[in-house]
Amino acid sequence: SSNQRQLTAGMERVRPRPRLELAVGGIGRPSVVLGQHNQHNQQQQQHQQLMPAVGKLLLPDDATERQFSVDDLEDLGEIGRGAFGAVNRMRYTPTGVVLAVKRIRSTVDERQQKNMLLELNVVVNCQCEFIARSYGALFKEGDCWICMELMDTSLDKFYRIVYHHLHEAIPEVVIARIALATVSALDYLKEKLGMMHRDVKPSNILADRRGRVKLCDFGIAGKLVDSIAKTRDAGCRPYMAPERIDHQRMTEGYDVRSDVWSLGISLYELCTGRFPYRQWGTMFEQLEQVVKSDPPRLTDIRYSEEARSFANLCLTKDVKKRPKYRQLLQHPFLLESAALDADADIAAYFCSVLNRTPEEAQLADLLAAVHKVILCLTKAAVPSSRMADPSGASANTAATAGSAFVEGIGSEVVVCLFILLAGLILVAAWLSTYVPQDMRPIAVFVFENFGRYRPGEQQQQPQQVATAPLPPAAITGPAPIPTAAAEAPSASTATTETPSSSASPSSDTARIATPPSDSARIATEPATVPDAAADAGDTTAIDTPAAAAAVTTDLAAYDVDVLESDGDLDPEMRERVEDVLNEYTQVMEAKNDSELRNRRLKYFNCLLTQPADSDASASVASTSGAGTGAAASPVSASDTPASAVVVGSEAASSSILESSSAMPSAAPAATVDTASAAAPTSSATASSSRPPGSLLLRLKYFNDDLRTVVALPNESIANFKRKHFQVEMSRNMNIRLIYNGRELKEGTDCTLASYAIPEEATIHCLITERNTSANEESGAAAASGGGGGAAEGDGVGPLEGQGDIGSYMFPLFGGILGIIWYCRVCYKAYFNFMSTMALGAVTLLFFAAFFASWSARPPRQTGQIHVHRINLDAQQQQQQQQQDQQA
Numbered sequence: 001s002s003n004q005r006q007l008t009a010g011m012e013r014v015r016p017r018p019r020l021e022l023a024v025g026g027i028g029r030p031s032v033v034l035g036q037h038n039q040h041n042q043q044q045q046q047h048q049q050l051m052p053a054v055g056k057l058l059l060p061d062d063a064t065e066r067q068f069s070v071d072d073l074e075d076l077g078e079i080g081r082g083a084f085g086a087v088n089r090m091r092y093t094p095t096g097v098v099l100a101v102k103r104i105r106s107t108v109d110e111r112q113q114k115n116m117l118l119e120l121n122v123v124v125n126c127q128c129e130f131i132a133r134s135y136g137a138l139f140k141e142g143d144c145w146i147c148m149e150l151m152d153t154s155l156d157k158f159y160r161i162v163y164h165h166l167h168e169a170i171p172e173v174v175i176a177r178i179a180l181a182t183v184s185a186l187d188y189l190k191e192k193l194g195m196m197h198r199d200v201k202p203s204n205i206l207a208d209r210r211g212r213v214k215l216c217d218f219g220i221a222g223k224l225v226d227s228i229a230k231t232r233d234a235g236c237r238p239y240m241a242p243e244r245i246d247h248q249r250m251t252e253g254y255d256v257r258s259d260v261w262s263l264g265i266s267l268y269e270l271c272t273g274r275f276p277y278r279q280w281g282t283m284f285e286q287l288e289q290v291v292k293s294d295p296p297r298l299t300d301i302r303y304s305e306e307a308r309s310f311a312n313l314c315l316t317k318d319v320k321k322r323p324k325y326r327q328l329l330q331h332p333f334l335l336e337s338a339a340l341d342a343d344a345d346i347a348a349y350f351c352s353v354l355n356r357t358p359e360e361a362q363l364a365d366l367l368a369a370v371h372k373v374i375l376c377l378t379k380a381a382v383p384s385s386r387m388a389d390p391s392g393a394s395a396n397t398a399a400t401a402g403s404a405f406v407e408g409i410g411s412e413v414v415v416c417l418f419i420l421l422a423g424l425i426l427v428a429a430w431l432s433t434y435v436p437q438d439m440r441p442i443a444v445f446v447f448e449n450f451g452r453y454r455p456g457e458q459q460q461q462p463q464q465v466a467t468a469p470l471p472p473a474a475i476t477g478p479a480p481i482p483t484a485a486a487e488a489p490s491a492s493t494a495t496t497e498t499p500s501s502s503a504s505p506s507s508d509t510a511r512i513a514t515p516p517s518d519s520a521r522i523a524t525e526p527a528t529v530p531d532a533a534a535d536a537g538d539t540t541a542i543d544t545p546a547a548a549a550a551v552t553t554d555l556a557a558y559d560v561d562v563l564e565s566d567g568d569l570d571p572e573m574r575e576r577v578e579d580v581l582n583e584y585t586q587v588m589e590a591k592n593d594s595e596l597r598n599r600r601l602k603y604f605n606c607l608l609t610q611p612a613d614s615d616a617s618a619s620v621a622s623t624s625g626a627g628t629g630a631a632a633s634p635v636s637a638s639d640t641p642a643s644a645v646v647v648g649s650e651a652a653s654s655s656i657l658e659s660s661s662a663m664p665s666a667a668p669a670a671t672v673d674t675a676s677a678a679a680p681t682s683s684a685t686a687s688s689s690r691p692p693g694s695l696l697l698r699l700k701y702f703n704d705d706l707r708t709v710v711a712l713p714n715e716s717i718a719n720f721k722r723k724h725f726q727v728e729m730s731r732n733m734n735i736r737l738i739y740n741g742r743e744l745k746e747g748t749d750c751t752l753a754s755y756a757i758p759e760e761a762t763i764h765c766l767i768t769e770r771n772t773s774a775n776e777e778s779g780a781a782a783a784s785g786g787g788g789g790a791a792e793g794d795g796v797g798p799l800e801g802q803g804d805i806g807s808y809m810f811p812l813f814g815g816i817l818g819i820i821w822y823c824r825v826c827y828k829a830y831f832n833f834m835s836t837m838a839l840g841a842v843t844l845l846f847f848a849a850f851f852a853s854w855s856a857r858p859p860r861q862t863g864q865i866h867v868h869r870i871n872l873d874a875q876q877q878q879q880q881q882q883q884d885q886q887a
């Protein structure tokens with residue numbers, strides 16, 4: 001702060017204030033103004049005498065000097081700021097040449113100004129390829145403006161990009177080039193101009209994209225540094241040699257070898273990316289470090305022995321033993337560099353670093369921030385005894401070597417931390433599959449996206465369900481559309497009895513009643529085919545013409561529509577859903593097509609019973625006011641549907657045929673709810689007991705020859721509205737029914753019930769690919785084994801099962817690779833070429849495997865199948881017309 005005061009005082013002393021300049025015209029205090037003005041003019045004259053080059057500009061392409069003033073310079077913005085002023089990019093407007101203009105505040109006394117200008121006068125004319133050219137200088141309001149050759153960057157900025165943003169190290173060949181250029185420039189200064197620099201540091205070494213490295217700021221700043229060496233701000237780094245700081249040594253004086261020390265410090269910084277001394281404490285304490293502690297030692301194994309010995313030679317504390325420039329120029333490190341024709345390489349390297357896009361820089365900054373946090377953690381994790389303090393009293397070779405070691409340890413700690421974190425995330429994700437449904441989305445996201453789903457679904461319990469295969473006989477001819485359904489006064493019977501010609505009580509239908517397999521097919525429909533059901537012995541009894549008629553009738557009564565759900569359902573999926581529905585129709589129409597029948601059609605079907613109607617409880621008969629009543633009336637346990645609409649596969653037909661009369665008492669209670677059990681044998685009674693508007697939603701599915709009915713617990717309409725059913729189909733089209741946060745399993749905790757639902761019902765379902773051959777196998781295994789473990793890919797439903805370790809592999813390997821790459825970026829030096837290539841190859845393999853598996857993964861999408869009723873009035877009218885015509 002005292003320095004700042006000093007600087008400010010100096011500026012005020014020299015600079016005329018604008019207010020005072022105005023006073024020349026008679027305003028203000030003339031005496032003061034004139035006094036200051038005179039003083040300024042005097043200084044200008046002095047400058048002109050001391051430095052003939054002032055006000056003249058000698059540009060590289062010009063043969064003669066030009067007179068120039070501040071008006072000829074157009075400011076293009078600040079490049080940087082130093083202790084004594086700012087450096088701006090400026091265009092010399094007459095020629096358009098862009099220059100770097102260093103504006104040194106006139107804060108020094110007369111004597112120092114004299115020295116500065118004299119030296120500037122000398123260096124303006126110096127010709128050395130390693131010294132940034134000065135083209136001329138001028139004074140403005142006491143400030144000295146020095147026009148210099150514009151370079152692309154200074155090495156302080158450069159090494160920060162390399163180490164702190166890119167997390168790389170400057171290659172040795174570049175370090176050698178920098179050392180060579182700096183020593184050559186210093187040597188030139190001394191030999192040709194009889195000067196020393198006095199302020200060698202990375203910010204005074206400039207570089208450009210052409211690979212040129214140049215020293216700047218010589219002579220001028222050097223004088224200033226001398227004068228305020230002991231009063232500099234604590235933030236400034238002490239590049240000064242010990243003999244310049246230590247009074248006792250100062251008595252012996254110092255020479256160019258002080259600049260050699262500064263060069264050593266600069267090289268250390270460029271090789272390690274950090275200043276060798278501690279940066280905290282007062283300036284005095286920092287300087288004390290330099291004087292009292294052992295000199296820093298470059299031990300970084302990234303650099304060759306020559307490089308290290310060169311830097312360490314420059315950092316010889318005893319000035320007498322420290323080499324001079326000539327000696328340094330003979331050092332193998334510089335000799336090798338001089339012999340190398342690596343200009344192109346160096347230019348390319350500077351370009352590669354300086355041409356990073358802003359996005360890359362931003363990303364690099366982000367990484368740097370993360371890196372910093374991790375390093376802090378690392379430092380906290382590593383015992384302090386192991387942390388080297390290269391700048392402290394104990395700073396010696398071993399300690400500095402320890403520093404590199406600690407960085408290595410750091411990387412290990414980082415790896416451990418990351419692995420721990422990755423493990424925790426995995427465990428959390430795994431555990432989250434057991435948390436309530438509401439909290440599962442995260443787990444779903446994680447596992448769905450990493451292919452956790454496997455072929456095979458929740459196993460059915462063979463002992464709980466019928467496993468009779470579908471005999472070919474079960475599928476009969478196409479079901480005629482019943483027209484009598486609407487006419488039937490007793491709706492429930494009318495629906496199924498309509499095509500009386502085909503309603504023969506076949507053996508198929510007789511099988512319905514056969515317990516226990518049929519028990520799974522819980523009878524819910526009111527007396528649709530009671531006769532058939534009575535002697536049904538096989539589940540395939542569903543395919544009686546009567547049943548088919550009922551189904552088709554019901555289908556005809558409803559319009560099945562597939563809607564997009566929040567944009568989820570893409571056209572492809574939509575098509576697939578439509579396929580399912582079409583296929584259903586096909587099944588209905590081609591009952592005798594054994595090929596079709598043998599296909600494992602496993603879609604869900606839902607039965608939406610129509611509201612009971614006083615006139616007609618048959619499916620198509622009851623139409624008006626259906627939904628409204630339903631919405632208002634909770635369903636009692638005795639509710640049974642009046643009729644049904646089936647959307648889905650052939651399974652639907654069975655459900656239609658499962659009449660309440662066929663609902664045997666032998667049916668296991670587990671699979672039959674109270675409603676069903678209590679359902680009256682008379683369909684008429686059943687339908688009438690059902691509140692108007694109530695609908696039955698029943699889901700059932702086939703698993704090969706395994707037939708199961710999944711039904712829903714009884715709930716009120718309010719609950720139904722609130723909680724959606726979620727139907728999921730896996731790859732092999734098995735269905736999982738999620739309701740109220742848990743999976744419903746047939747025959748266990750599910751009971752059959754009817755629901756009072758509104759006219760329209762939306763079933764959220766997830767439809768996956770049809771059977772693949774693999775799925776067929778797994779499905780078969782599931783059917784036969786009844787339990788198939790997770791390892792076989794069976795029996796594991798989505799979000800369930802603990803096996804399937806393969807699912808974790810992607811995130812696990814991905815995480816580990818990420819960690820390794822991170823470490824590779826942070827600690828590049830520890831990875832040699834081969835390990836980098838190996839890592840790259842493994843990464844590529846990983847990604848290839850990942851994408852292969854990803855692309856092979858069956859599409860899974862959620863969508864909605866929206867089932868809603870069509871205008872039954874219109875249909876009734878149509879039927880009426882038909883009847884009229886017939887009549």
Ligand SMILES: Nc1ncnc2c1ncn2[C@@H]1O[C@H](COP(=O)(O)OP(=O)(O)OP(=O)(O)O)[C@@H](O)[C@H]1O
Binds near residue numbers: 148199
């Ligand atoms: N000729 C130049 N071309 C391009 N950039 C330059 C040039 N000269 C200086 N700079 C930039 O301007 C910044 C400020 O330079 P300046 O010499 O004023 O301060 P410094 O060297 O950083 O510190 P100090 O004032 O202590 O010497 C430098 O860090 C450098 O990045």
